[in-house]
Amino acid sequence: MFKWLTTSLLLVTSLSASAAVDIQKDTIYPQVEFDTSMGKIVVELDRTRAPLTIDNFLTYVVKGEYDNTIFHRVIAEFVVQGGGLTTKLEERPSMDPIVNESGNGLSNSLGTIAMARDNDPHSATRQFYFNVGDNKKLDPSKRRWGYTVFGEVTQGMDVLEAISLVETAHNSTLNWPDVPVKTVLLKKATLLPR
Secondary structure, eight states, rough: OHHHHHHHHHHHHHHHHTTTOOOOOOOSSSSEEETTTTTTEEEOOTTTTTHHHHHHHHHHHHTTTTTTEEEEEEETTTEEEEEETTTSOOOOOOOOOOOOTTSSOOOOOTTTTEOOOOSSTTTOOEEEEEESOOGGSSOOOSSOOOEEEEEEEEHHHHHHHHHHOOOOOEEETTEEEEESOOOOOOEEEEEEEO
16 A cells, blocks of 8 residues: 555656646747856757657756756857767756657758767667858758758857867867867857747
8 A cells, every 4th residue: 555655646746747847748849048157149049840759858958957057068160069068078967768750850950959879770769069150061861860940040159159169179078079178058048938
């Protein structure tokens, strides 16, 4: 009996916690503001083209999971990537991977936002990147999956361009190239009111 009560309580608690997360499911083009250490960027997302990706992304946003993370990969005229590491260069926990929606007709063109992933096409979790160049080679083809684009920058393109030009180097802690020498912080990501 006690075990059943405990299980029921946990189920109700988890259901109410997920119900409390309002990701504006009825908003077709939600907007998110990124407050960075270099200024603000606003993106408009396209739920008609990437509904699973956007629900996943907005869940991280609304839960505050992107707050106080860094942009850890910056390559001029290519990408500015973030959303996964703390200022101490520790990986933040992720939810389950999502299905790749790269065949949605949106292209990795300048000023768009897309999901980062591993070689497995269905491995995107929390990390995202901004295209700071026309990166059509990241789009899908008949022979390979692409990287899912799910929105575009509507304000703050100058901020994004400034981030793309920061000095980078190989980081010995991460053993990764293209890490900003001076931290570029994503202070807060906010789902804007409808």
